[in-house]
Each structure stands twice: as C-alpha cells, then as structure tokens.
Amino acid sequence: MKQTVAIKLPTMNHEFSLPPMTLYALLHLGCLGVFYTGLSWYAVSIFFFSFLFRIFAPSLAYHRYFAHRTFKTSRVFQFLLGVYGCTAVQGGPLWWAQTHREHHRNADTPDDLHSPYFQGFLYAHSGWFLKKDHRTTDYSKVRDLAKYPELVWLDNWYPVFILVYVAAVFLAFGVTGVVWGFFVTTVLIHHMTHWVQSVSHSIGGYRRYPTLDNSRNHWLFGLVSMGEGFHHNHHYCPSSARLGFYWWEIDISYYLLKALSRVGLIYGLNVPDEAVKAGRHPGCQRHLLNLRTELSRFCDGVNAILDRQSPAPACGSAAERSQLKRALDQRIRAFIDSSRTNLVRGPLVLGTAFRTLRQELLNETETFAGEHLREPAAVDLCARIMKEFDSCVAIEKILFMKREF
Template identity: 35%
Template sequence: MSIAVGDFEGRSVPSASPAPGVIVGGPEVLRKRIEYGTILVSLLLGSLVGVYWLTQNSLTWIEVTAFLIGYCVINVGVGMALHRYFTHKAFETNAVVRFILGMFGAFAVQGSIIDWVADHRRHHAHTDDCGDTHSPHVDEHCHDTSTWRGLLHAHFTWLFDDTTTDLNVYGKDLTQDRMLVFFHRTRWLWAILSVVVLPGLFGYAFGGVEHMWGAIWVGGFLRTFIFLNFVLAVNSIGHTFGSERFEQDNHSKNNLVLALLTFGDGWHNNHHRFPRNAFAGLAWWEIDVNGYLIVALEKLGLAWKVVRVPKAQLP
C-alpha cells in the first residue's frame, strides 16, 4: 500500500533541464544545499575538534575501537545496504534484516536514503554523460570538466550545484516504501545516534567522561567524515584513476585502494559492467567484504535470490 509523502510532492522538471530526471533550480535544490551543507559543516567542525583532541590527549583502545566499530557499520550501511540492496536489488531478505540494513545506511549520515538511492540510479542512467549526478568528466550542465575542476565536482561541489534528482523519474517506488519514508523522516535522529550518542555511551562505559568525548570526536565525527570522503572518492577517483577490466562507454575504474577502504565498492569498473551483481569483486583476489557478508547472509538463510554474473560472461 502506497502512502502520500509530503516531502516529495510537487517536484517538476523545468524546461531548462539538461537531461531527463534532472531538476534545475527551485526549492528542491535549496533543500539539497541546506541538507548537505549542514552535514558537511557539522562533520568537518567535529572532525577538526577531533584532531585537536588527539593533540591534547592520549589515543587509547577506547577511541580506536569506537572508530573501527563505527567505520565497519557505516561501510556496510553504504556498500551493502544503500548501494547493493536498496539501489540495485542485488538480493532479497526479510523485514528484520531489511530494517537493520536501513538503520546502518542511516548511520552513515549521507542524507536521505531515498535521495541517495535516486541519485545513484541517475548516476547509472547517465554515467559520465549529460545528466550524471557526479561525474568528473561532465558537470551538471553538460560541460566538459575532465580536469581538476571535474574531480572537485565529482567529489564535492555536485552536492551544492543547482540541480537535483527528480524522484518522479528515479524514486517514485522509494517514496511509497513505508520503511524508507520512516528513515527519511527520522534521518537526523539516526545521524545523532551514530555520531554522538552511541560513541559517547561506548566511551563513557569504558573510560568515563574523558573518553566519552574522545569517542564522540574521534569515533563519531572524525570516523564519519573520513568515510564520507572515501565514498565521494568512488565518484571522483573511481572514474579517473585505476584499471578497466571491461571496455564501456564510461570512465569507471577498478581501484584496489578504494576497494579496500569501501569494503569492495572500489571495483567500480566491474560494478558498472554488472550493476545488479551482488559482488563487485569478480576475481578471487579482488577483495570484496560486502560481497562476503552477502554470502554469509545467504548461507544463514537470511538472503536469497542473490544476483550472480554467469561465469560465461566473465573474462
């Protein structure tokens, strides 16, 4: 049963739209800029405090553990949940696991899950061409940007350009999904839990007030900001530097460093060749932690209809 979602009503595509599914200007773009600006400024300021805290205090296992646990959770939240499950439907699962995946995705503090998925669908529909959400080779108005300016656009400035994704084209089903609407409406609550409350409780439980603040600044803000940049690097570096296993009409690359940092999503050329495949790593040596986790869920009976590329299609 679908429900009306006021946050998404009234979106329309102006005549100046550079490509189908792209909205130029208007209140939707303003909301995008405010949301991403709030996220980036908050994470950046908190990270700077975290760096200062590190210069004034000894780093202990408490801060390191808070950082690593949080990093793993949001890494799975983006790569396995937002990317492979919600965007590409690479596998199916039950309602409980689905909610946990949504929660992990919300913990990554990358804005609305609905907008994230719709933006990524648009990216695949127009990869490195007019209408791409965040290409280093073409900007929001279809101008060639295969320079350092293009890298900045793909990594950062697309968050504040004057376009946004039309949910009527790329996300109509998302706005009718009760669970995703719930996470959309409560996204700031999950962000505060991820960055402040849970790391703070962890630090306080094991080290008192001093380590509570250390866990918040290092294991909350700094962790989230660093990982956000790794995800953004898949847009910029992942379409500029690396190798190409498959020749395609885009510039997607396989990049080992990005793959390690993002639990597999750095095998980006592989992914663009087989976007619905549950596994970005296609060779035994292409480490793909999120893919391994999907296999684990499958073996436990918690994931099924896992999409796999037939071996005959692989080189």
Template identity: 35%
Template sequence: MAPVQQPARSGLRLGQQAPAVRPVLRGLGFKQQRAAVIAHSGQNRDVTARVAEMAAPASTSAPDAPVSDSARWASMSYSEQYDEIMRNKPLNTKKVVPKPSKDAQSSIPGAGKVLLSDVRTVGKRKLFGREWNTTDLYYTGFIGGMHLLALAAPFTFSWEMVGLFLGSYFVTGCLGITLSYHRMLSHKSFTCPKWLEYALAYCGVLAVQGDPLEWASSHRYHHLHTDTPLDPHSPYEGFFWSHMGWLLDNKATMERVSNRTNADDLESQWYYRWLRDTYAWHVAAQLGVLFLLGGFPAVVWGGALRMCWVWHITWFVNSASHCWGYQDYNTGDLSRNNWWVGILAFGEGWHNNHHAFEFSARHGFEWWQVDMTWGVICLLEKLGLANNVKLPTERQKARLAINRGPITA
C-alpha cells in the same frame, strides 16, 4: 528485443522474458538493452538501464531531439551536450543521453585535466560567486563542522576510541552503505528477511549520507546517465565536483535527481518513508548516544572522524574510480577498477566491474580483487539470510570483456 539475462542464482531463469520490460525499455528509446529487473507488487520494474549494452538507439535519447540527431549527440563533447541539454528545462531525467565523445571533450580549448588521468574537465558550476540556497548552507555547515570536530582526534586519542572508530566504520560503511544502500536497495543484487533488511538500512542512516530512499534514487540516476550531463556527479565537470561539489550545489543536483519515482519500490514501504521523514532526528540521536556512552572523545572518534572517513571513501568511488585505474569491460563510461578504493570501500572500487554488471552482488571478480562486502553476502547466504544472490554468467562477462591496460595519461 533479446531476452533479459539474469544470472543462474537469481529468481529468474536464464533467457526468461520479464513481461513488463519491453514497454519500459522502448519508452527509453532503445531497441535492445539489458536491465536489472526487480519484482514489486506483482510487476517487474526497470531499476538501472544498461546504457553500455544498447544495440542501437531507436531514437536519440536527448530531450526532444529527432531520430536523425543520434550520431550528432554521440559525437558531441560532454560540455557541448551539457550546454544544449540545460537550455531545455525542466530536464527530462527519464531519457538516456548517448555517451559523449572523449575525443571531442579533449579538444575543447582550455579544458582541464585530472592529474594522472585521461579525463578532461570543464567546470559548469562555480563553487563561489553563485547563489547559495538554504540547503547548500546547511550541507556546507554540517560537513565543515564535522571536519573541524574531527581535528580533535589527536587530543582525545585512546585505543578504546580507535576500536570504536573501526567498529563504526565497518557497521556504517560496509553494512550500511555498501551492503544495504548500494547492493541490496539500489541494485537488488540479493534479498534478505525484512527485519534484517531494515536493520542494515538503519546502519546506512548512521553513515549520514541521506535516507535510503534518497540515496538509492540518486544512485539509480547515476547509473542511468553515467558520465553524461544528467549524471549528478560526473568528473567531466571536475574532480572536486564528482567528489563532493555536487552535494554543495542543491539547485544543480536536484534538477537531475529530484524525481524520486525511480525508487517507488522503497517509497511504497512505510519504514523507508518513516526514515525519510525523521532522518534528522536519527542523526542527532546517534551523536547524543555516543556522548552518553563515551563523552566528547566518543563523539569525535565514533561520530565526526568516522563520518568524514566514510564520506570521503564513498565519494572516492564517484571521483577516483571514474578517473584512475583500468577497465576490464567495455561500459562506454569512465568507470575504472581502482585497487585502493576497492580495499577502503569494502569492494566498491572495482567500479568498472560494477558498471558492467550493476545487478551483481559481487564486484571483485578476480581472487585478488578484495571485496569484503561479497564475503559478508556469502556468509549471510550460508546462514540462510541472503537469497536470490545475483551474479553475471561467464558468457555475459565475455561479451563485454576488453583487453586493456591501465588508463593513465
């Protein structure tokens, strides 16, 4: 197995072998694979498997499949993989499924097509006409209720409320979701003092996208299984599914992400357990505080409208950035660099860059790839508040680089 490569600004030297990585990756069924590694309790733990950079599977990653089936699984469409995997439950979410064949997916009779994209879709779960559990009803009611409340924005307009909206958009979207939940907690792309880490994580709680442990765990599964049937939100199942449909189907989603042991680095900390156990109270409290500070208009602009705005921007990273845009790196999945998502999501739209180098604190590699979150990290680093900032080397980027134009139809 090749040595684990870490960027020069990280805590590991280039070429240094992380001691616990070899058995972990062998357990995933690969001879060679680069992984983002974090230190926790004196041990190194695999955070997100680099599926695109595996050399060759030592055995097929599909659940309970023999070695000789590797080529067969790689030649199957997403739909065919899904049908076969879902026959073996409970799902083994620790095994990595080879990426499905795009050609096979395109040849499925009746397959849909995302507008202005080459992504062919086959819906696997009905939005209506299926059994809805209590969580489905709660999520639908809350999300729908916030959207209805946001419609009151034109009737409660003031420039003060616009300022509240923009400020809370930055605090919850950039500092909370992008900086904290995503780059720091999910991928460990940098570290900061605990007091600041916890404060930033609380900004993420205010975005109302779940507690930090839940969010990071689900996201790590997304990277481990990107655009395979074990991915909680691949657009192969439809644009709406990848955007928000997966949130409204608790049964299907929890089959893929319910095992939270991939986030035990967060589970071991009392603060994240406390946020998980008291999460609903924090959601209610922020709406109450907004009402006390600015009445109903503040609840609309700083609460409902801002929540919906940040929700959809985050969801566009999962949907639009896997359907529209271009690829600079060979990741083997559908991730794309999408300029408008990059701007709205504070740099998250440079999604192909991110899937190529999940550990990287910077997503916009080119000067014109606007990445506001990277600017915040640079500021924190200059202030001595961000350490172990990880970046890919030029050699690593050259290894995965491809010369490919925009992917449309």
C-alpha cells in the same frame, strides 16, 4: 592514450543549499577534536571498530541493496538495513538510491549528476550533493522502494537516527567516542564514497570491459573500501552483488552478504556467471552493435551516392568507384575491429578513434574526387558523403545513451 580530467571549483552561489553545506563543514571541523582527546590506544580502538561497523552502511545497505537490489530480504530486515544505512550520514535510503540510479543511467554524460569530465573533479567529489535541486527525493524514480511507507518515513526522518546514533556513542564512549567514532569515521567514509564518484571515474586503475563510462577498478582502494573500489566491474554489471569478480579482487562486502545469506537473513544473491565475467554481458554488447549498424547504413548510403547518375554524372569508372568503396570499407572495418579494444580503454579513446575515422574517410573521398572530378563536383561529392556519414553515425548519441542501473 592519455586522458585529462577537468579540475573545476564549483561556484558557491544560490544553487547550493546551506543546511547540507553547514553539516558537511561541521563534520570536518569536528575532526579537530582529535587535538582535544589526543591519540591513545583507546581512541584508535574506537576509531577502528566504529569504522568497521559503519563502512558497510553505504556499501552493503545503500548501494548493493537499495540502489541496485542485488539481493532480496524480508520487509523487516529491509527496514533495519535502511536504519543502518542512516548511520553513514549520507542522506536517506531512498534519496541515495534515486541519485545513484540517475548516475548509472547517465554515467559520464552531460546529464550525469557527478561526472568529473563534465562537472569538474572537485564538484564530482563533494560538490554535487550540496546543490538545492539535488537535495529532494523524487519517489517516482524509486517506485519499487517508495511503495513501502516505512521506507518513505525513514527517508524523511533519517536525521533523527543520526542523532540517536551520536547520543548512543557519547553515552557509551564519551567525547572520545564522538570524535573518533563519529566525526573521524564519518568524514573518512564520506571521502571513500566521494573517491568512487571522482577518482574511480577519472584517474589510474584498470579496465577490462567496453563500458560507455570512464569507470575503473582500483585494487588497493577496493580492499580498504570493502569492495567498492572495483567500480569498473560494477558499472559493467550493476545488478551483481559481487563487485570483485575474481579471487584476487577482494570484496569483503560480498563475503559478508554470503554470510548473511547462509544464516537466512537475505537470499537471492545475484552474481555474474562466467560468460558475463568473460565480457559477454548483453547490455554491454548493445552499444557496439548499434555502432556497427550505423556504420553499415553509411556504407549503403555511400554506394547509393557513388552509383547515382543524377544530379551529377557518376564519377570515374565502375572499377574506380569500387576502389573507393573498398578503401572506405577497409577504414570502417579497421575501426569496427578495434572499437571494442578502444572502448575498453575508455569512451574518450573510442571518441578520438571515431574522429580519426571521419577524417580518414574524408581524406579518401577528397583524393578520389580530386582525380576524377572538377572542383565544384569534387566539393559536392565530399560534402554529400560527409553529410551521409553524419546523418547515419551519431557517436555521441551512442556514447551518451541511457544505461541500466
């Protein structure tokens, strides 16, 4: 089933913060320096090695450690990871962790900070973090990190470390180093992170798990992003340090984490077992179980409505009422049997199937009522059964339920 993406340009009004907008523009303008320095093997070498050094800052440090705590380390190395993460120019470590955790709790719901379905593709890509109300860190939402005063200090003073990094690059490699080793690599890494927020929640790729979000894996992007492109795997099991679950999903960040573990800098790497990789993650089963429970409640309600003698006489014979119950039950069972497959394809597909189910149940009820009841009673029966359905089954509540991070 084809899914569409809302492409919207964010409105540049007072809600957007001028300082980050200015910095974001300057980073892109700085890339024009390539016309001044020119293209040379020296410039390409600086770009290549700077990219390799910095690409792990948002992936390994900010994402897999600070946001999800997928491994453990010493307090000293934790601080060094924070300093290293600052070189990505993507905010302080606690701000990054807080906003990312909020995204996971509300992924692809109206409360998501950057869902391409609810806020528009371009806003999800690079507009959301420019808003004023998204610029401050709420330390109450990252208490596990905010208990370390050095991390709070780093979160407040991270721009200083960016300036120190730029100065070091300039002293070592001159203007060419700043252009190719800072501006170009910063913008590239920014847009790779943005890709995860926009493209990895909307277009192409593949899915294998029934997650409530629209995340997807992109193999080629997973390769060049050091594993971050296996974003669907990540949303399925966000506590995993390994995003590429299988050997052919090449996750270079995870390989580096294993190396750091072997030399003792980190420990307690969290990786999914075979049962989880096979799709039996308990958190992922919960929403499907909730849906089955609500549909079961609806069936019980229908039985009560059809067997009730008042306020109107029971419609049809017992055998005829049983026939309607079986017809409705068959529709519901077919929906339940396909719900996991539909959710693997995406929550939009499950939502469409749900609306189809509701219409099918209404059609079955209308047909039965038309054969056995006069007009007022027929309309009343359909209304009562649909009211029972809507009160028992809240598909949007399930699709928009809070998730783990």
